Amino acid sequence: MINNNETTNFWLTKEKDLGEKIIAKSFARLIGKARNGLIEKKGLLYCTADNIYFEDFAKSTMYDFILPQNTNYEKFSMQFQISDISHMLKVSEPSAIACCQNKRTKAKPISTIQRFFTSTAWEIQFNSDISYFFELLNPNGFIEVINKA
Numbered sequence: 001m002i003n004n005n006e007t008t009n010f011w012l013t014k015e016k017d018l019g020e021k022i023i024a025k026s027f028a029r030l031i032g033k034a035r036n037g038l039i040e041k042k043g044l045l046y047c048t049a050d051n052i053y054f055e056d057f058a059k060s061t062m063y064d065f066i067l068p069q070n071t072n073y074e075k076f077s078m079q080f081q082i083s084d085i086s087h088m089l090k091v092s093e094p095s096a097i098a099c100c101q102n103k104r105t106k107a108k109p110i111s112t113i114q115r116f117f118t119s120t121a122w123e124i125q126f127n128s129d130i131s132y133f134f135e136l137l138n139p140n141g142f143i144e145v146i147n148k149a
Helices: 005-018 062-066 093-100 140-148
Strands: 024-033 038-047 051-056 077-081 085-092 120-126 131-136
Touching (some): 024 051, 024 093, 024 140, 038 093, 085 140, 093 120
Antiparallel strands (some): 024 038, 024 131, 038 051, 120 131
């Protein structure tokens, strides 16, 4: 992630609000929830020692700077406890989408060869068998935190 004063202040404020240090963060696209439809939200995924958070941000285009639109944006956010997560798995984006649309029961792990030909997604599966699918710019910190739990 880009570091500048505005970004640093954003994360310091976020840590102050949470009362905990943020140990991993990434730009993310929430693809959806298994068997529950596509969500398609772009935003930030970040975690502390105990929780993972996702929050979206308002969509904007170049035209918004020229002709601001009066849209009714409603912030979307979610939080879950790391102790509730069973695993995090790299899967093919098409199989993640199929799971969200209830066309597959399990997402297909992505093979080494597939990585060159298809987009990847990350399945975060919970002990309750619920799964969320994300596209992550920087998954490494999350993998480390989840594997420690």
